[in-house]
Amino acid sequence: MYFLQEFGKKIKEVKQKVENIFKFTKAPEMSPPQENQRSPISYATYNINNKHAKAPRQALFEISLNNGVGLMPAKQAGFNRVLDGLKRRQLEHDFQLDRAAETYKPVQNIGSGAFGIVCEAIETSSEDRVAIKKVAHASATPTLARRTLREIRVLRYINHPNIVTLRDIFRTKGPLGIDVYLVMDLMNNNLHHIIYGNEDPFEEDILVHFLGQLLRGLEYLHAACIAHRDLKPSNLLVNLDGTLRIADFGMAKCADNSAKKHDDEEHCFYMTQHVATLPYRAPELLFVLPEHSTAVDMWAVGCIFGEMIIRSELLPGRSVHGQIKLLLTVLGQPPQYVIDKIRCDRTRKLIQDFGRKTDAEWDDIMYCQARGDQQIVRGNCDAIDFVKQLFQYDAEKRMNIRDALRHPYIENRMQRQPAQAVCPFKVKSDMIQVEDLSHPQLIETLQQDVRSADNTYKEIHSGGYNSWSAGRFQTEREMEISGMSRESSSFYQDSSYTNGFNRQQQFGYVSGHQRGILSASCRA
Structure with missing residues (x-):
């Protein structure tokens, strides 16, 4: 009984800390323009207010911050209306909802x-705030x-918190093919904004x-080898x-797929178009090895874990070769059998x-890169x-x-909770x-x-969203087809973990008033 009381107190403390994180999270501050750059704000001030024509650029910037673009209040209000009109037109241009015009009302671009x-949009029937992701020209190229x-x-079969x-899913006709719209729950923030x-x-x-x-x-995804x-x-x-x-499954792939004919295209595309994800890219992707598995996600987990601790990218490479050199500096040279697999x-x-280098100690690496207290890492053997191991x-x-x-x-800091559904074999x-x-x-x-998804959602929408995916659990027959025995799958059914928040606590914690604030203030 005493343990339960103490555990309940711990849950309340964690909830309060999470709430405080959002309370004190702030957007990056605007920095003044550099001397050798033309500032659109100061340029507008220069043209509209001639009395500031000889003012230094820094002074113009300060005037712009105080008075918008240097206009008198009446003119400023008119200028704001023009800007709002332009934003609305851009929103309508980007999101030509046609069929869904009566179902969803766009509010603002959020990313x-x-x-x-x-x-961000409002679902007219329920007044819920949702996020609509538009994939423009989705049919234009094989990659898209x-x-x-x-x-x-x-996502259509997934049902996991x-x-x-x-x-919902729907489409419109665009100039280069069909545009696909994915309607998802609106979230308040992302981990990147919270970290920084x-x-x-x-x-x-x-x-x-x-x-x-x-x-x-x-765990839910990897159970289906995704x-x-x-x-x-x-x-x-x-x-x-x-x-x-977890969001954005455009690069998701079945890890045990034996068909390799698209691998070269995928790797080439990954190298050229996803430079921003270099700090989280596993060696098998950097080295263009002939095959990779769900282990690429575990490497990324290690990068994200380190970034949360030191509040900066753990392996901040800015080019493929630079990232490889950084790995060699930190981890040393790969084993010879790994080098032999490299085709490039x-x-x-x-x-x-590069030569053989001895790997550095991880506590020293993270301590040297840190921007704050490192009690989490320094001397923490488990961490x-x-x-x-990642x-x-x-x-x-x-x-x-x-x-x-x-x-x-993980296990010593999280409570184990049984019975979690397996990701559907479908x-x-x-x-x-x-x-x-x-193509x-x-x-x-x-x-x-x-088309099939659109019709399905129309049929079930009155019964509550996500009915399509709810209850689609993996059957014994599906496990036999996928080669997964009852014993090998028992872990995914019986050993899910949580950090003390049960389902009711997780989803019942936010009040209706807080939900309203959340929806109104949400940013991508």
């Missing part, structure tokens, strides 16, 4: 990336079509709170109650010319061992999701099918999937 734009199909086929929820928006470092219980949820989401392949803090969305959800002569020569050149020797959840650093079979399709087949399949 954009290489493959899509995200807007395959990415979109992957994301749809993963630590993975984003897909509420707080002045104080994470306390250990907060760190384990986020890390544990990431591991539990990966590798995310693009894990990074900006793809980990966080709500006001501290719930973390230039990469192999780079490693051999250091956890990092070491950063292994050989993917087979790298700690898997099962071992990570059973590692003393996800795995659908993902394998995607990799073997030609025309991809377009046809994408249109069929969106």
Whole structure:
């Protein structure tokens, strides 16, 4: 009884700390323009207010901050209306919702990336605030079509509290093919903003709170042999109650797929288009090895774990060769059998010319790079061992999701809770099918999937969203087809972990008033 009382107090303390993180998270401050750059703000001030024409650029910048663009209040109000009108037109241009115009009302753009734009919208029937991700020209190229199909086929069967929820899918006709829209729950923030928006470092219980949820989401995916392949803090969305959800499954892939004909295209694309994810890229992707598995996600977990501790990128490479040199400096030279698997002569020569280096101590590495208190790492043998087991050149020797959840650093700080559903086998079979399709087949399949999903959501929408994915658990027959025995799958059914927040506590913690504040203030 005493233990339960103490454990309850601990839960309340962690909740309060998570709430405080959001309270003190702030956006990066605007910096004044450099002397050799033309500032649009000061340029507008110079043209509109001639009395400031001879003022220095720094003074113009300060005037601009105080008075918008240097206009009188009446003119400033008119200028703001013009800006609001331009924003609305841009929003309408980016999100031509056509069929869904009566269902969703766009509010504002909240993010954009290489493959899509995200807007906040209101679902008119329920008044819920949602996030709509637009994948423009989804059928224009094989890569875009395959990415979109992957994301749809993963999310449509997923039902897990630590993975984003897909509420609806629809499409519109664009100039270069179809535009696909994915409607998901609106989240308050992402882990990247939380890491760099707080002045104080994470306390250990907060760190384990986020890390544990990431591991539990990966446990669900890896049970179906699905590798995310693009894990990074900006793809980990966080709500006001501290719930973390994995997002952006465009690079997800079935890890045991035997078909390799698209590997060269994928690796080439990964190298050129995903430079921003270099600090989280596993050696097998950097070295362009002929095959990779869910172990690439575990490497990324180690990078994210280190980044939460030191509040900066753990392996901050800015080019492929620079990242490889950084790995060689930190981890030493890979084993010879790993080097022999490298097909790129230039990469192999780079490693051999670099020479043999002894690996550094991880506690010294993170202590030297840290921007704050390092009590979490300094002298914490469990934390250091956890990092070491994640950063292994050989993917087979790298700690898997099962071992990570059973590692003393995690297990001793999280309560074990039984009975978690297995990721549906349908996800795995659908993902394998995607990799073997030609471009025309991809377009046809994408249109069929969106049309089928659209009709399904229409039928069940009155009964509550995500009914499509709810209850689709893996059957014994599916396990036999996938080659998974009852014994090998029992871990995923009986050994899910949580850090003390049960389901009711996780989702009942935020009041209605807080939800309103959350929706109104949400940013990507």
